[in-house]
Amino acid sequence: MKNKDLQLIANSIRVLSMDAVQKANSGHPGMPLGCADIAAVLWYRIMKYNPDDPAWPNRDRFVLSAGHGSALLYSALHLAGYGITLDDIKNFRQIGSITPGHPEFGCTPGVETTTGPLGQGFANAVGMSVASKLLADEFSGIIDHYIYAIVSDGDLMEGVSSEAASLAGHMGLGNIIFIYDDNKITIEGSTDLAFSENVRERFTAYNWHVQDVDGYNHDAIEKAVLNAQKETAKPSLIIAKTVIAKGCPSKEGSESSHGAPLGKDAVAETKINLECKYEDPFSIDRSVYDLFKKRRDELHKIYDEWKSSFGKAMKSGLKDKWDRFFTAPDIDSLRKKMPKFDPAKEIATRSASGKVLEALFAGMPNIAGGSADLGPSNKSFAKGFSESGKRRVGRNLHFGIREHAMGSIQNGIAYYGGFIPYSATFFAFLDYMRPPVRLAALSKLHCVYLFTHDSIFVGEDGPTHQPVEHVATARAIPNLTVIRPADAEETAEAWLSALGNSTGPTALILTRQDIPVVKKENRDGAQDLHKGAYIVHDAGKNPDIIILASGSEVNLSIEAAKALKEKGINAEVVSFPSWELFDKQPDDYKRTILPDSVRKKAVVELGISMGWERYAGADALYITMETFGASGPHNALAEKYGFTIQNIVNRIVDYIGK
């Protein structure tokens, strides 16, 4: 049944959305028109939020996975009373506006996630649910809300949503309520072109609770959502039969409405059809604001009640605990808890990271994460702490063999707040999860990645599992801090750096193979990691050459430098774990590491040389890995590709001789 108030709200969303797209002369009107009634029900009838406190920890979350429908979201948030004015909506898709083409986290009040690349919002929302369940386990009664999302055909076609859906069903994330905008239209035309699976059956197979509903029957939508709320052991999908561009007589049901303005005539005809009294753009019936005023009054009561019980809980002794979740970690105090590494004992940096991780789990309650089924290899499992499984979450998360969803769920946890999430896989499989890594960087999320098995020294598993270009392609992502520690001590500092970097993700690049603890000649030892690069092996005032190296190649370079010394060549070795950290140093520090006076430089790294030229110069000596690797034992690979002390010495001797 249609409800007059909801119809007014839905039509107001339609008018604002299509006018915004029309004024911007770009955008996606079809989705907002198609989903306006669903949005009206959610914001006016269902969701609990407080525009005056958009960060309210117990608010319901809403994710617009179909991010191209941003006009719908901005219009709904505007009506609901968030800090989005009509002028903001008029500035849709303009530089500096808070209403960009796709929703951007941190840019707009009420926008919970950055969406647009399809499937991401779906998996982010699963991550939010995981976070909410983890937090509710700690703060029972204080955290208890739902995660809503509108998802599209595109979201469901993307593999990442399949991965996330399977895991959500497995973990039994009952507070998930997703509404599927089943409009049977994609950019190329009817879903008949490429999408005829049985979505209901597929999600049932994932152990979801699935309902069908008419996307324009307000009571039915509300009823379905309430049913979904009652289903606490399974995530819910509500398949809403919709029509793209609903309300626009000439474009209803057509893909032409998806990604282009309707055009002035179609806008005018739609307003008549919707019985909108105003011809002027952005003009809507003021009474819609009164409706939301009333709604906010109701919501304020709920909010105040929560605040009161929250306050009581805090007073009754939970405050310290709460603060430990919602305050930045104290790095210096964590440093004191770091394991000590025996300088005489070789240890893989992945293993060092594993030891650090167990200390961190013990030292802070809000670190949570796991691996895409490589826990024993990634050393990413913290023994003695809770773990996820059938119908449960845990601080150790078993993501299954689903790297992409892992990254996107991790983003969801980070968006949610309260936790610092980490994820782990082989470095070569960064490729499987680049979309969420990029979005974490763009959205300034506090995420940590453990990428182990960081070079051809993966060995026998061969080129499919040996990263070569990955160090470079990780460094290429703006606002991703990449750290490739030289040994166990640097690994601990790299973790601390990651925990201290709250404005973007940090990737730790770790070895499979055991490597020595580097003997450091600098005063501050591994703590100089935070400068991005430092002299680890000093060759006095006028070195003949400076070797820049990272990771397992640092110690190798030191050994080469010692052998060079016997040949009368003074080689300085710089441990260079992080370009991004180094780039932030003052110029005079940079000059001490890369003095103009020393013209000859070498780079020793088991990755492509690309980009090192900016530090070493185009005419430096590059002992790098420019091709795919091969399947074989460590030592044979070292010989084949020249990563031996002898070869490094020979090449430097040749180079110096030039």
Add this chain to the structure above:
Amino acid sequence: MKNKDLQLIANSIRVLSMDAVQKANSGHPGMPLGCADIAAVLWYRIMKYNPDDPAWPNRDRFVLSAGHGSALLYSALHLAGYGITLDDIKNFRQIGSITPGHPEFGCTPGVETTTGPLGQGFANAVGMSVASKLLADEFSGIIDHYIYAIVSDGDLMEGVSSEAASLAGHMGLGNIIFIYDDNKITIEGSTDLAFSENVRERFTAYNWHVQDVDGYNHDAIEKAVLNAQKETAKPSLIIAKTVIAKGCPSKEGSESSHGAPLGKDAVAETKINLECKYEDPFSIDRSVYDLFKKRRDELHKIYDEWKSSFGKAMKSGLKDKWDRFFTAPDIDSLRKKMPKFDPAKEIATRSASGKVLEALFAGMPNIAGGSADLGPSNKSFAKGFSESGKRRVGRNLHFGIREHAMGSIQNGIAYYGGFIPYSATFFAFLDYMRPPVRLAALSKLHCVYLFTHDSIFVGEDGPTHQPVEHVATARAIPNLTVIRPADAEETAEAWLSALGNSTGPTALILTRQDIPVVKKENRDGAQDLHKGAYIVHDAGKNPDIIILASGSEVNLSIEAAKALKEKGINAEVVSFPSWELFDKQPDDYKRTILPDSVRKKAVVELGISMGWERYAGADALYITMETFGASGPHNALAEKYGFTIQNIVNRIVDYIGK
């Protein structure tokens, strides 16, 4: 029921596999032991192949999607009579062997795909089926075979297989027969940790034909495969209940057998359990070879019959047509068919590519491909040619919103042979399909990528849709040729370059926005694209600066050079569409483009500068894009980020003044 011959074959596979892993002291014995009986049935009872002609076009294809079980594949191929000796198996996982850790296409006779990264083989096999159907449409009666694969839990958890499965069901690829090694074990332990979906129901939802079978009942396996063969309208999944490390008493059913040698004792105990008469490694009952000798005799008959009817078909007039599929395209003759572009008319390179594509479809029968639902935006649809849909394939493939599967299916088409496949999406979504792009490069596949919307000039869609680091990260992949053409004419040549490059994939990076046809001052015009870089705007003998630019920034740089001329600055402009093509030029050509005599260089490109230093030097002027973009109109973005003639002029004047 168990069959004595098949049991002997299965146990021989077990012995060879576990001995190979044991000798290499690394590898994955659990899967080969678990799936040995399935392999025995496939190679001895089911599949049609000819080890003497591994490239037989009508052979059944076998894909080991669970590529870590490579020892199984090598053992089976050895027994079946392919060119893999016992010595090769003894050299498992050694450098230079034909038995690397994961199967590598082109390295080993009988290995159809490079697998290991999970999910890839599944989707490759779907691509093979697409190719076989396309080819069968052209050569009815000549091409008629099955595509077999063994897939694992990991394959099914990966999103790419969900995407590919949904599409395979949609297109009704009835010659697909996949056997799922349902052993309930992953690296972290039981699948209960993260995987409890109903696989049968999920694949039924995708419109697959699903059967269950005991993975050790030979008759049942055979019967299920024969049933699957009869189901011609749906792909088939056979869920085989298996036990990891089957036959090894102390490790059966345990994840410890997955990725490490069983150990000498366990190997010895397994041999006793399997009633293997020999203690020595790699010793198997010779009679197993007799069995396969008999099998090959049967297969030779089938092969000879096919050869005979193939010969007749060729003689009856199909030879020319066949050769057009299986011979490299004649680039010079294709060049003559290229569209002419009006030099006075601006045109986006994506649109130019669209026109080229229609000419290519008309000019060669074996180009096939499509977009991940962005056909109208990518200009990747060739009107007037067949297209895929419900229960049909076509040269225009509608991949749906599934970039990852698109890339992996494309690889499958390339592995299959006969077609040059292309795919298309927004450049920012390269991230969604990096795994198959890397594998195409590693496996030397002839693939073409159309990545449109190549810079912040995507405009209002904002930073989620604006590639910034992607040009660099594409260039980073070894053996991927990246070409960013400066205009329509270069776009046509870039396509020809891609069609001529049969030893690796080529990515064309194309603009969304219209750009002018560049006025070229060099003799050979756009054909110089094949050199990777050439002088497009000459500034005489001693230019003050050389500007290196690609794509839409070439014309912008020429305009800036003209403005600089008025200020008395001679700026040469080099169109630099491809590093990889340039790197292949002789040194003296390189020096004409990058002469030492001109010290000042600038790079103008709408991407990160990373790596340009090797051509321009670390102290060059970089007018590049080092941060994420923003949502806004083209002109506003040009102003904000300094990609205007005026800003380029100002920055060069400043730089020269230094």
